[in-house]
Amino acid sequence: MLPFIYADTRMVPAGVRAIGSAMVESGFSKTRIVLQQWNKNFRPSRMLLDGRVPDLFMVSTMGMHSDRAMELVRDARRIDPAHRPLIIAGGSHAVYEPFLLFADERTRYEGPDIVVTGEEFVLLSLLEVILSFRAAGESLRSAFFRAKASGALDEIPGLIYPLGSRAESEGIADELVDTGVQRLLGDLDELPHPVPGYQLLEPPSRRATLGSRALEAKRVRWHSPISSLVMTFGCKFACPYCPIPAYNQRQHRLKSPERIADEMWQLHKAYGLRYFFGTDDNFFNTKSRTLDIVQTLARAEFDGVPLRSKARWYSEVTVHDTLLMKDHLPLVREAGCRALWLGVEDMTATLVKKGQSVDKTTESFQLLRAVGISPMPMMMHHDSQPLYSRGTNYGLLNQVRLLRKAGAVSLQVLMMTPSPGTKLFADTYGKELVLSRAGGREVRPYMHDGNYVIASSHRRPWRKQFNLLLAYLYFYNPVWLATNLWRRKTRVGMKPAYMQLVGMFGLTQSIRRTFGWALRLMFARIERFKVPPQSIVPVRSSNQIDAAPHAPVQITLPASARSARADKTAAHSLQVIGAP
Template sequence: MLLSLPLYRGIFTEMMKILLINPANAGILRAVGVQFPPVGPLYLGSYLEREGYQVEIWDFCTPGESPNYSKYDLVGISTDTTRHNKAMEIACRAKQAGCIVVMGGPHPCYIDEEILASKWVDFIVHGEGEVTLLELIRALEEGGKDWEGVKGLSFQRDGKVVRTPPRPVIEDLDSLPLPARHLIDMDLYRRTKFGDRPITPVVTSRGCPVNCNFCSSSSFFGRRWRARSPDSVVEELEELHNKYGFGAVAFVDDNFTLSPERVVAISEGIIRRGLDMWWWNFSRAENIVKNEEMLEVMKRAGAKTIYIGVESASPQTLAELGKRMDLHTVIKAVEVLKRHGFQIFASYILGSPRDKAKDIHETIRFAKRLDTNVAQFSILTPYPGTALYEGLKERIWHRHWPFYDSQHLVYKHEHISFIRMEWLLLKANLLYYTRSKEAMKDVWQLAKRHKWGWGTLLQFIRDYFWGK
């Protein structure tokens, strides 16, 4: 049961013991065995450690029993939409053990009223969590200080949700210590490969100035793009290569190439230090077309794959999704990337509110025409915190969060039934990956590399139909 707020005050005689938790993957990520270290909790851990706190991190994506929650004063849980149910189960166990429970991530802050009503979660952190979590912990320890003065929080008082003023974003990302990877066993994350090299994620910027209505990044991290310095990024790459033995990284920023000059500086730093690192990153199509010189330096520095969001072959659908993009630019970007020898991942979203079956078929044909190495098809999903969610709120069928995995239709579509939509998704994948012998060979090699077998297939079917 949630402790009343006055009972928190004055009960700590020494620095709090803190456990940060990453719930297990759900859906496709679990089925195909993608397993990355939890960068968010690792940043929180390093920030708290720098301030003298004893921190442990528990990743439910790795083998092991559940932690003994009674050892800790505070349990922090980072989660997203598909893992919400798992996160709430963890919160329940931690609360039963007498812990203060804090939750954050790109989901809880948008449904805080529902989560706090459960009585299993005491506080929800909104947006970037490093400073907010530290200030909350200090407020709890000091006893006499009211946490209503901590910006970026929500909690319950007398049965009502209290939301403190928003916290300003962290301006200088270089002021943050590198993720505390020493708090986890990095050897457990070597199965996920890029070619024959273990790959791990790196975040080099936060914030997104783009206005896609299906993405919560801009509302969670802010509209203004903030980037780490090239020296800071290369320092982290050197640590990953020399200390942890990773030969590849995934730059998981939404807008890695927004500043071509910074990308060139990072690339030159990799070359100068002699780091043998392969890497992939996201990029907008126009940044590729306008900056071929950047691509040349990236290639020399080890860049292998670039991921672009195409989303649809319909200009009207792109406009509806808030994607300011010209399809001719996409075609040109793919041509440029192929000419420079990059592998290309392209994403497509099926089921925009205005889409009809013919629009989806045209998108499939367009994907086949682009002929990228990988095409990722998904069904438009209205995630909490997005403009899309607000616009479709009255048409959403259910809020069974494990099904919000971009593989299921969760709102009432005007033109296409949910059964037909999911068949169109399956059809898109079948048509794309059987388009040529080379494409089928790529899929087979990918399956062998990750040791996908019948067990993986059965797990995928289970997750697809039951949303476990």
């Protein structure tokens, strides 16, 4: 549904592809990447690669996909122990709430053997240690248990593993050991090249099993026309609802301009890819470094062919930094950039202040459009914002109208939702704003995507749900499609009209998916969480002295509430502080 329609299925996520590249470049070329969006029926318990059960089964998940990820882990555990692969989980959910991959308050999951809370080099360090324990002919899983028992894994920051008598056989932990926060890779040029990752893709199918061969190189472009590319990581702002600066340990990490140009060219040569989405948090974060990158991309030539004639790319930036770059936007376009997603959130800066205002947003959008770069705003709706405000710019529709006038080509409106790893996360739960059920329907992780109203203190939260749909309807509609077709002779050409078509289709899906939830919010009884997600087993640090950095966040409950809830919340779950 909106606003991610097609981006979820037509762009291989960079995380799994990066892990695939790391495996190939370190010698594990017999690896397959299975995307659930393409292979919905895949069952790890039935997987065979060259006639054998693979040694390793790894699953990558965001928080919102964790139910499906856990189904896969449980299914992999059905493989008989003599052949069962070592099960490793990773991805952003593992970074922010790894303890939920082992167990949560509602369900006792059969979890993975180990969770990697970091990037590819943490995984490679883990494999290195396991292999150093492995005897000839021994399985990775068996070597892993010996390495774990010896304490060798404690030397690798960025892991969480279960201990307990049933941890090996059933994946049920008595306690979780946290080896600390990963050491971040500073120089992104050391990362494996993205090209090998694409060689490992499982072809889309309805089968539960793996195909005999990976997707052919010439078919990659057809299934994944957009290639996600790591160019930079990190952001200098510190928005309280965003975990990104803390994840990056306040660093802005970069690939060299030459490496970025090379990756685009090699991906084009190997798979014919032409469209690249930079997975940046704020591409314009540092002006001088951005200029280095765009100058190189604008001038780069390979085999006598200018890169800019083959590669088009897109990224995320802020309004503030776009204005700092205003004299250089023609160069950004020349370098191949054709659209930028801007985190406007709230044009009046009432909710969030990161250097935006109505005038600045309008100016930045007009500047981008004037050079032929499509401005794509990302907005955040919240409890105190009305649908419409008379005489001010505060209302949601007022802002959508301003954005449209300023030249927005697409629109994203998400409801403010607590994000693990942020300052606001625990507070939002502690204030009992987060919904657990409405009319008997449980709020599951997939609803934490900003499209469902699942955190609100509004007396009529269903209004917020309808507001999101109305804002989209105001932006994506046949009238505005016709207007954009009429005005197609601008520097951004047919893109606004094309985005209207995509948006109208996406809106039908958003209505189909969220309308029922809005009705539940309107008519049914709403129940709320009282504490943030907890671990049902204690999480301790490997040195047993420091607090475990990936343990659930502590919240301070008022004394009266504490005694009333003591029976509901395990004592250990309130002891540990901090989030990554």
